[in-house]
Amino acid sequence: MAVPTVVEIPHRLGRETARQRLRDNIGDIGRHIPGGVAALETDWPTPDRLTVTITAMGQQVTATLDVEDALVRASFVLPGLLGMMGGVISAALRREGARLLLPGGRPESN
Numbered sequence: 001m002a003v004p005t006v007v008e009i010p011h012r013l014g015r016e017t018a019r020q021r022l023r024d025n026i027g028d029i030g031r032h033i034p035g036g037v038a039a040l041e042t043d044w045p046t047p048d049r050l051t052v053t054i055t056a057m058g059q060q061v062t063a064t065l066d067v068e069d070a071l072v073r074a075s076f077v078l079p080g081l082l083g084m085m086g087g088v089i090s091a092a093l094r095r096e097g098a099r100l101l102l103p104g105g106r107p108e109s110n
Contacts, residue, residue: 002077007090009072009097015048018067018101022050025100029054032096072097 011018023044029052030037039055050065063076074093078086 002083004075004077005086005090007074007093007097009074009094009101010070011072011098011101012070013101015067015069018072019048019050021101021103022065022067022072025102026050026052029096029100030056032092072101 013021026042027040029040033054033056035057037054037056039053041053043051045051048067050067051062052065053060053062059079059082061076061078061082063074066073066075074097078089082089
């Protein structure tokens, strides 16, 4: 069985604000994936856990995002050849995940 990749995304929002920002912005995740997203399914099985299933470029990845007071912990298993790109994908998730926690999902302009 494959070992999950875990990415921690720190924030200073508090749990409730982080949950709301994820709810508001998760639909924009496709703009961060090369080739776009063919399907995106989300579910909040508990108040602090979001599951996201992304289908893109013929591959499907399910991630679990656990929202905590000072971080969001994302856990996922990459299928097939995507597993070889785990480091690059983790770095992109850390960067783009932090953007999803911003108001409107985008950096604020000065």
